[in-house]
Amino acid sequence: MQNKINLYTVSEILGKNFFIPSYQRGYRWEEQQVTDLLNDIYSFAIKKNKSDKEFYCLQPIVVRKCSENIINLNELISPLDNNIWYEVIDGQQRLTTIRILLTYLIKEHLNGKSLNDEYGKDELLLEYESREGTKEYINNINIKDSKKYIDFYFIFNAFETISKWFSNQQQQRGVRENILRTLVYDMTNKQQEGVVQVIWYEINDNASPIDTFTRINMGKIPLTNSELIKALFLQKRNFNSVAGNLLNQDETLAEKRQIEIATEWDRIEYELQNDDFWWFLNRKENDISARIEYLFDIICEVAKKSDTDLIKKIGTDKYSTFRFFNDKFSNGISFNSVTKEWNIVKDYFLAFEEWYNDTVWYHYIGFLIYCGTSVVDIYNLYKDTPKDSFTKKLKDLIKSYLKDIKCTKAVDNLSKETNVDDIIKVADSYLNFEQISNNTPQNYTYSIELQYSNKDKAKIREILLLYNLQFIVKQYEETNKKSKGDIFIKFPFELFKKENWDVEHIDSFTTNAISEKKLQVEWLRTARIDTFDKLDELKNDIISFIESKNNARSFDEIKKSIIDIAGESSNDEETKKSIGNLTLLSSDINRSYGNALFPTKRRIIIEKDNEGKFIPICTKNVFLKYFDKQGFSRTQWTDNDIKNHQNNIGVILNDFLTIK
Numbered sequence: 001m002q003n004k005i006n007l008y009t010v011s012e013i014l015g016k017n018f019f020i021p022s023y024q025r026g027y028r029w030e031e032q033q034v035t036d037l038l039n040d041i042y043s044f045a046i047k048k049n050k051s052d053k054e055f056y057c058l059q060p061i062v063v064r065k066c067s068e069n070i071i072n073l074n075e076l077i078s079p080l081d082n083n084i085w086y087e088v089i090d091g092q093q094r095l096t097t098i099r100i101l102l103t104y105l106i107k108e109h110l111n112g113k114s115l116n117d118e119y120g121k122d123e124l125l126l127e128y129e130s131r132e133g134t135k136e137y138i139n140n141i142n143i144k145d146s147k148k149y150i151d152f153y154f155i156f157n158a159f160e161t162i163s164k165w166f167s168n169q170q171q172q173r174g175v176r177e178n179i180l181r182t183l184v185y186d187m188t189n190k191q192q193e194g195v196v197q198v199i200w201y202e203i204n205d206n207a208s209p210i211d212t213f214t215r216i217n218m219g220k221i222p223l224t225n226s227e228l229i230k231a232l233f234l235q236k237r238n239f240n241s242v243a244g245n246l247l248n249q250d251e252t253l254a255e256k257r258q259i260e261i262a263t264e265w266d267r268i269e270y271e272l273q274n275d276d277f278w279w280f281l282n283r284k285e286n287d288i289s290a291r292i293e294y295l296f297d298i299i300c301e302v303a304k305k306s307d308t309d310l311i312k313k314i315g316t317d318k319y320s321t322f323r324f325f326n327d328k329f330s331n332g333i334s335f336n337s338v339t340k341e342w343n344i345v346k347d348y349f350l351a352f353e354e355w356y357n358d359t360v361w362y363h364y365i366g367f368l369i370y371c372g373t374s375v376v377d378i379y380n381l382y383k384d385t386p387k388d389s390f391t392k393k394l395k396d397l398i399k400s401y402l403k404d405i406k407c408t409k410a411v412d413n414l415s416k417e418t419n420v421d422d423i424i425k426v427a428d429s430y431l432n433f434e435q436i437s438n439n440t441p442q443n444y445t446y447s448i449e450l451q452y453s454n455k456d457k458a459k460i461r462e463i464l465l466l467y468n469l470q471f472i473v474k475q476y477e478e479t480n481k482k483s484k485g486d487i488f489i490k491f492p493f494e495l496f497k498k499e500n501w502d503v504e505h506i507d508s509f510t511t512n513a514i515s516e517k518k519l520q521v522e523w524l525r526t527a528r529i530d531t532f533d534k535l536d537e538l539k540n541d542i543i544s545f546i547e548s549k550n551n552a553r554s555f556d557e558i559k560k561s562i563i564d565i566a567g568e569s570s571n572d573e574e575t576k577k578s579i580g581n582l583t584l585l586s587s588d589i590n591r592s593y594g595n596a597l598f599p600t601k602r603r604i605i606i607e608k609d610n611e612g613k614f615i616p617i618c619t620k621n622v623f624l625k626y627f628d629k630q631g632f633s634r635t636q637w638t639d640n641d642i643k644n645h646q647n648n649i650g651v652i653l654n655d656f657l658t659i660k
Contacts, residue, residue, distance in 0.1 A: 018095060028154055055194055201228065373397070452503065460503050
């Protein structure tokens with residue numbers, strides 16, 4: 001038997017019999033929860049211009065039909081064994097509160113007359129397995145017995161909260177009438193106030209109600225939209241009819257289609273469990289348990305964009321996506337309608353899969369998502385654009401995003417020996433692929449007017465990210481022009497987003513004081529290792545300080561001499577703040593070298609790369625000095641290196657920058 005899911009009005013569950021088993025905790029709603037429910041229902045009841053299908057929806061009530069064993073073993077419910085009893089697995093707090101509210105309205109608004117007398121509706125019957133007298137107390141709530149049991153205490157307080165809430169309304173009778181109408185009328189005879197509905201989730205007879213209760217309540221894992229939507233799609237009754245009654249002639253076709261959808265559902269969920277794929281699609285961590293729910297949310301959001309009134313129907317709470325799909329089947333669920341809607345789900349997934357598998361789209365869309373562009377907007381652009389034009393549309397979107405970045409390009413009067421139009425073979429043994437050629441002529445120099453500041457830091461991070469992404473795209477395009485293959489490197493958005501990568505100075509902007517002797521010794525030893533051939537004249541000073549001899553110079557004096565010898569004191573503060581002196585580094589790598597000399601930073605980057613740590617390709621290029629055109633030194637980071645690095649950023653991003 002399949003799990004069943006429906007939207008029922010409160011009116012439709014009046015007269016149903018609910019059994020609250022002993023494994024459930026007692027009634028515990030407090031004043032705030034009761035008041036919130038009343039405010040929500042009343043706000044909906046008096047809302048103007050509601051659409052015809054609009055309603056207020058409570059969270060799911062999870063039930064299971066009571067077995068004969070439960071009925072026979074419980075004297076409380078056996079007298080009604082000719083009626084259906086439902087074991088409440090989740091939702092008893094809401095059901096009990098609705099019952100207390102009805103008790104109040106019957107007493108204060110109907111002057112004790114029953115719902116049956118006034119509206120032809122039976123009572124909402126709740127029976128509690130291990131809480132003697134609770135049913136009777138709810139029918140006759142009083143202060144005298146309120147301290148008899150802890151449940152009675154909370155029920156009485158809820159009743160008093162309801163009474164107080166109505167007393168605070170200016171027109172009490174009118175407000176009571178507004179709320180009562182939302183509860184006793186259904187979709188066929190509703191009044192202007194509209195109706196309150198509940199998501200009714202009925203689990204099959206084979207499921208363990210205690211296991212389900214534990215998962216939902218003890219584990220604090222609520223039912224998800226994907227679980228509810230899955231029940232919508234896979235109920236067996238959906239496959240019982242098709243045009244021409246074909247399925248009545250061949251029931252195996254229905255079963256086959258049901259199995260196909262279930263199998264496709266599992267495949268989509270499996271593919272989305274690929275973290276590379278998942279982090280590409282999400283701007284930040286998204287830990288929903290069933291990742292297919294992301295698809296349903298996107299489909300719902302796309303629909304909202306094209307139908308501004310849709311939100312009035314489905315609301316904005318966490319179950320609005322379920323209600324969107326439920327509304328799709330409001331005219332009846334059939335083989336054809338299920339197939340149609342499921343094909344739409346598959347089309348969205350196949351679109352996302354195509355984005356992921358196309359190297360250029362992957363990097364451009366990944367950048368836009370990281371920068372906050374809605375996947376909904378990207379999908380609408382994809383849907384409305386011929387595929388051969390989609391890449392250009394993405395590039396135009398990125399260029400529009402960067403339109404405020406000021407960039408100038410001027411003729412470079414340097415000698416011809418600085419020209420690197422041809423592909424440069426990487427001589428360093430730490431990298432095994434070719435440096436890309438640049439389509440933009442290298443006899444231009446770029447000046448990007450972005451300097452390190454708190455105001456511009458986020459934008460600089462995005463520019464440097466795009467720099468890395470476009471470098472990979474260009475490399476992919478150059479490689480595949482020659483090999484006609486699929487050799488490429490994909491930027492790992494998962495690692496980039498999870499590891500806290502940020503903008504860091506290559507030549508440190510500030511020189512923080514090193515006060516601990518242990519750290520001072522470590523700094524000197526490291527500096528000597530990485531610039532040994534230059535520090536011979538300071539050898540004795542360094543050894544004396546490390547061994548704490550009386551004649552030792554101070555650490556700050558020695559450090560200043562080392563920095564001067566290493567040539568790291570020549571870059572002025574303005575140059576250090578320019579984008580050419582900035583790169584992307586993870587916080588743990590940055591902490592590992594702090595204000596070390598450039599050769600030390602270079603060594604550590606190489607070591608981390610060899611350890612398998614993720615280092616963005618352009619960050620590697622910086623520390624491996626690929627922009628040192630004259631090849632002066634790999635142990636210094638000079639103002640010329642900063643200019644060359646900035647120029648390369650301009651060259652790589654030429655398609656996206658607005659040149660002034």
